[in-house]
Structure formats: structure tokens, C-alpha cells
Amino acid sequence: MSNLNKKKIVISDRRKFISLMAQSIGLSALGGMIWSGYLQEAKASPLILRPPGALQEFDFLRACIKCGQCVEACPYDTLHLAKPGDNKPMGTPYFIPRQKPCYMCTDIPCVPACPTGALEADKVSSLKDGQKVLDIEKAKMGLAVVDEESCVAYWGIQCDACYRACPLLDEAITLEYKRNARTGKHAYLVPKVVSDICTGCGMCERACITKKAAIFVLPTALAKGDIADHYIKGWDKNDESRLDGVSSDVTTKTKRSELAPQDYLNSDKGIFDE
Amino acid sequence: MSNFFKNYRFLLLRRVSQLSILFLYFAANAYGWKILQGNLSASLLFKTIPLADPFALLQMFSAGALLASDVLIGGAIIFAFYALFAGRAFCSWICPINIITDSANYLRKILYLEGVERKIWLGKSVRFWVLGLTLILSFITGIAAFEMVSPISMLHRGIVFGMGMGVAAVTCIFLFDLFAVKNGWCGHICPLGAFYSLSAKQSLLRVKHNQPNCTLCMQCKAVCPEKQVLDIIGKKSGDIVWGECTNCGRCIEVCQDNALAFGVRNYINKNG
Known part of the structure; x- marks a missing residue:
């Protein structure tokens, strides 16, 4: 009897759709959290040496498509692609100098092989007679x-x-x-x-x-520290020139400097304040 | 014996296609052949034509990468080939994971796992959510998200450049497909398959159904890894127009009534 009196609950298509979407979003959120946690960890691998001409690590990881064409181009088999389990961003090229260093080929075959520009020729080129030529001595692998x-x-x-x-x-x-x-x-x-x-x-x-x-x-x-800009080598003309155009009479206004030194030193104002 | 070749003609061709492409990549690294260099993420054909995985590029764009023209041209070539012509053929004709999941499926059949296992419900649309999630995570983390975990890449890269722990990932996919969910990876989760499903909606190469020949034996539906695409079987003649169809041709092989065949999609005469 009581069953008949109960109001019939109608589950509309709209409710079904919204519930389904909400369920999917919930699952995606959980999956996404685990997945992004892995990604953040995986790309934070600072101890890795890249081929010549590589972009800054952050940009490099974005741009490398992990195709291994640089690895194939290397005539000395110096480069490897990181395998799963190597604890390096998977599929990206690196080398271990103690095993096999970069022999600094003058034509740098690994760099033109890169299809995405993750290894950029401009970073290992210099101007010669007004023309850009590959110059391995420009490389900064580490x-x-x-x-x-x-x-x-x-x-x-x-x-x-x-x-x-x-x-x-x-x-x-x-x-x-x-x-x-x-x-x-x-x-x-x-x-x-x-x-x-x-x-x-x-x-x-x-x-x-x-x-x-x-x-x-x-x-x-990793190897270098970073001196802040305000340290200048007074004995180095180039470095000293950074001071050109900088006005030396910068006055700092603080609460104390409102008065001349002798004034605030002579007055006992504020000394006995709590 | 000739019957064997006839009954498995597309399957054999697919294995030849999958393995020979892998071998060309392998030979480029191992023996210095210059036919097909790189791997399935990006490669160079005959030392001149760049090729690239358009889904990887999409992730990299989402991550905010500025890319060189070579890889963009390569991505455009591959995308145009599948979107205009081959449909989702990558999944059944190129992808090496297909060999793994097909063998899991084969074992399922021999071991009669279907009848015994507890069904785990996993929607066919999960992959599209994974696809969306891939792009969102690429944007947030600044790195191509699927490329970092893809068992497909681990396998083809592994075969060319060394497997490492990639073996474990591929084994997981095999076990998942074997014991957990039928066609679990390729048919439910893989975002690359989802990407090609979406891009294949208008492509020309199609399986065609000739309804008057059909005896409703349903062999095609039994063998198809994406059954939902065969919705017109026995009902009306026409093209299998679903993007999810991988053009694997298994349905054509098992059909003994000449009711299925490959053909070019009929855009002009809609009744044809």
C-alpha cells in the first residue's frame, strides 16, 4: 500500500547525462592526479646531459618527440634514448661521458637530424663570412x-x-x-x-x-652558482661599464634618514621607548 | 593451404606491414639503412620525407612547444593520409601493440575466458576521456603527457633502441587484455586510437556491406574488435562509416557469403 503512495521518481535523460558526465569527470580527476604526479616526477631529472644544441631542459622536454634520429645520426654511438627504468625522462636522448663522451664532430650530425628543433642549429652555429656555419665549439652540453x-x-x-x-x-x-x-x-x-x-x-x-x-x-x-646583478668587478672594465648611466646619488629614505645623522644621534627620542 | 591464405589474407598482410615497418626502423639504427629512420613518433623516409605522429604533435602544442617545420610537415602528411584515405588503419596495420593485444585476444578464445570471467564494465568512450585528459595534462605539466607513458612508444622505441623496463609495461597490457577486459587497451583506453577514431570519420577507405548476400551468420560481429561499427549488418547495404573501424579486414575474411569487401566510400550516390 505504502509503495503505491510513494511519489514516482523519474530519472530524466538530462539527469542521466549530467550524472554520467560527473562520474567521468570524477574518474578523470583521480586518474589525472596520479598521471600528472608521475609526469612531474619524471621530468624533474636534473642530472642528465643532452646532445649539443639542446634547448634549455624545460623547453627541451616540451619539444623532443623522442624519435631517436639524433641517436642514429651519432657516428660514435654516444647518444642513448632513455629506456623505461633508467630514471630519466623516457625516450629522450642523453649521454654518459664516462662510458662514451661526445667526440665533437665538426658537422654535428645529431643536430640537423632533429625534426622538431629540440636540438637547435642556431645554438651551435657561428657567423663566418656573413654565413651561419655549424660550430661545435659553441656547444654547451654541460x-x-x-x-x-x-x-x-x-x-x-x-x-x-x-x-x-x-x-x-x-x-x-x-x-x-x-x-x-x-x-x-x-x-x-x-x-x-x-x-x-x-x-x-x-x-x-x-x-x-x-x-x-x-x-x-x-x-x-647544476654546476654553476649565480652571482646577483649588483656585484660588479671594479677591476674589470667590461663589468665596470655596467655602472655607466647609473646615477650614484641615490638617496634612501627610511624612518631614520629623515633626520641628519647628528640630529638623530644626539636626540634620545625613541631610545627609551619600549 | 590456399584456403588458409584466403581466410587470413588481411591478417597476414597486416602482420607483414607491422613487422616490416618495425624492421626498417630497427635496421636504420642497427645497420645504418637509410630507408626509414627514427621511430613511429617521428621518422624520415628515404632520407627526405619527414613523417610524424600527429597526436604527439597535438600534445606538444598543448604543452606549449614551438616546433620546427620538418615535424609539422611530417605530421600533416600522416594526418592527411589517415583522415582522407586510410581511416583508423594505423591501429591494425602499423601499431606494434596490435600484435600484443591480438595475441591476448586469441588466447582468450582458446582458454574460454569469456564464459568464466567476471565482467568489468569499461565504456567504449573511456578512451575519449583519456584523450581529453592527455591534452589537459600536457598543458598543465608542459610535457607531452601520453608520450611519457605510452606503451606503444615504449614498444616501438624499445625494439629499435632498447626495451629496458618497457617489457613490463607491454606485459601489463597483454595481461589486462587477456584476463581483465576484452580489447581493453585498444578498444577502451588508448587515446591514440581515440584520436585516429575521431580523425577517421570522413576517410575514403571503407568496409562495404552487401546486404542481399548476408545470411546473418554473425561471424563478422564475433571477430570484430569494435562490434558497434557493424550496426548495418543484415539491415542495409552501404559503408561502415564509423571512425572506430580500424580497417583490419577480419570481418571480410570470415565472411563466407561475399557480403563484405573493402571499397572506396560512396560520397556521390548516397543510395549506392
Whole structure:
């Protein structure tokens, strides 16, 4: 009897449609959260060296289509595509210098092979007689850094393996001579990397004699600090010129500077305030 | 034996097509052949013609990438080929995952899993939601979202450049299709298939039905991985116009009554 009295609930098509959409959105939200969590983690892999001419890592990950044509173009089989499980953004090209460095081919075959522009020829080109020509010395794959504690040259042992392996000999790595005070009659010949010139090819890392390389290539962004703009080398004309046109009589107005120094030093106003 | 070839002619052709394309990619990396370089994401045919996966490009646009013209031309060529002519043929003639899911399907049949398993409901429209989600996530995270997880890419890239843990992903797809949902990956989830389903709505190459010949044996529906596309069987003659049809040709092979055949879509005479 009570069943007959109950108001009949009509589920309209519109209600069905909206419910179905809401259900799908709910499931998509859950799936999307897990998926995007994976994506964010997967692309945050800073310790990876890219082929020459690669865009900044963030843009590179956007633009690389993971086709591997750069890998096929490399005559030395230096480049690999990241496999699932390598803990690198999957399918993107990279190299491990200790295993196989970049041999800095002058025609840079990996760069023109890229169909998407993730490896950009402009980044490894220079002007020659008004024409753009590929110039591998412009490459910035990374930056070699020296662990002075495990480099035997810093012990006073003559090594210079990295210095001689460097394709930009005496430019990207220089040897600094210092007196060895421990023996009193020998010299330290320690390697110094010139960051402007180093291409990050990794020949030095490959050549290093220690068990785990004492000189190794890091992505430039990781290897370097960042001095803020307001530090200027007064002894460097170029750097000093940044001051041109900057007015020196900038006056800072604070609560204290409203009065001249002698005024506020002499007055005891505010000293005994809580 | 000749009957075997006749009954599986398209299946055999598809396997030849899938495997030979994979082999050409493999040979480009392993032996330096210059016929087809790269992989299914982007490649170079005969050292001149660029080809690219239009869905990957769509994701990259969504992620905000500025792309070079080579890959755009390549994407346009592939997109035009499927959208104008071949329909969703990528899924059954090119995609290597098709071999995996087809073998899962074959095992299902031999093991009589259909009759025993508990049905999991998974709508055929899920893939379109995954497609939408792919583009949204690409936009949010700034990286092509499906390309980062795609078992398709893992497989073809893996065969050319080394599998790594990709084996696990492909095994998962196989097990999912075998034990969980029939045609689970290709027919329900894969956003690439969804993309080609949408782009294939107007394409020319179609399976045609000749209704007077049909004896309603329903062999075609039994073998079809996207049954809903065969809605006109036994009812009226005409083209199978659904974008979801992969042009795999299995229905044509199993039809013993000459009621199905490949043909070009009839746009002019609607009654033909």
C-alpha cells in the first residue's frame, strides 16, 4: 500500500547525462592526479646531459618527440634514448661521458637530424663570412668540474690526463702551476676548467685516471652558482661599464634618514621607548 | 593451404606491414639503412620525407612547444593520409601493440575466458576521456603527457633502441587484455586510437556491406574488435562509416557469403 503512495521518481535523460558526465569527470580527476604526479616526477631529472644544441631542459622536454634520429645520426654511438627504468625522462636522448663522451664532430650530425628543433642549429652555429656555419665549439652540453680532493694533481702528482684529452687543448682546461710547499722542490700542475669555453663534451671525464672520475661533466645549471646583478668587478672594465648611466646619488629614505645623522644621534627620542 | 591464405589474407598482410615497418626502423639504427629512420613518433623516409605522429604533435602544442617545420610537415602528411584515405588503419596495420593485444585476444578464445570471467564494465568512450585528459595534462605539466607513458612508444622505441623496463609495461597490457577486459587497451583506453577514431570519420577507405548476400551468420560481429561499427549488418547495404573501424579486414575474411569487401566510400550516390 505504502509503495503505491510513494511519489514516482523519474530519472530524466538530462539527469542521466549530467550524472554520467560527473562520474567521468570524477574518474578523470583521480586518474589525472596520479598521471600528472608521475609526469612531474619524471621530468624533474636534473642530472642528465643532452646532445649539443639542446634547448634549455624545460623547453627541451616540451619539444623532443623522442624519435631517436639524433641517436642514429651519432657516428660514435654516444647518444642513448632513455629506456623505461633508467630514471630519466623516457625516450629522450642523453649521454654518459664516462662510458662514451661526445667526440665533437665538426658537422654535428645529431643536430640537423632533429625534426622538431629540440636540438637547435642556431645554438651551435657561428657567423663566418656573413654565413651561419655549424660550430661545435659553441656547444654547451654541460660543464666539467674538478673534485680537488680526489684529483691526484692536487696531491702533487703530475697527471694532466684531462688537460691532454680536452679537444680544446689549453683553452677549456688550463694547467695552473703552483709551488708544492710540502716537498719544497716540486710544482703542482692542477687542472682549471674555463667555464666560458668548456663545451661539456666529457672527454676529460672519460680520460680521468681515478676509479671514479675526479673531473666530471654536470649540466651547466647544476654546476654553476649565480652571482646577483649588483656585484660588479671594479677591476674589470667590461663589468665596470655596467655602472655607466647609473646615477650614484641615490638617496634612501627610511624612518631614520629623515633626520641628519647628528640630529638623530644626539636626540634620545625613541631610545627609551619600549 | 590456399584456403588458409584466403581466410587470413588481411591478417597476414597486416602482420607483414607491422613487422616490416618495425624492421626498417630497427635496421636504420642497427645497420645504418637509410630507408626509414627514427621511430613511429617521428621518422624520415628515404632520407627526405619527414613523417610524424600527429597526436604527439597535438600534445606538444598543448604543452606549449614551438616546433620546427620538418615535424609539422611530417605530421600533416600522416594526418592527411589517415583522415582522407586510410581511416583508423594505423591501429591494425602499423601499431606494434596490435600484435600484443591480438595475441591476448586469441588466447582468450582458446582458454574460454569469456564464459568464466567476471565482467568489468569499461565504456567504449573511456578512451575519449583519456584523450581529453592527455591534452589537459600536457598543458598543465608542459610535457607531452601520453608520450611519457605510452606503451606503444615504449614498444616501438624499445625494439629499435632498447626495451629496458618497457617489457613490463607491454606485459601489463597483454595481461589486462587477456584476463581483465576484452580489447581493453585498444578498444577502451588508448587515446591514440581515440584520436585516429575521431580523425577517421570522413576517410575514403571503407568496409562495404552487401546486404542481399548476408545470411546473418554473425561471424563478422564475433571477430570484430569494435562490434558497434557493424550496426548495418543484415539491415542495409552501404559503408561502415564509423571512425572506430580500424580497417583490419577480419570481418571480410570470415565472411563466407561475399557480403563484405573493402571499397572506396560512396560520397556521390548516397543510395549506392
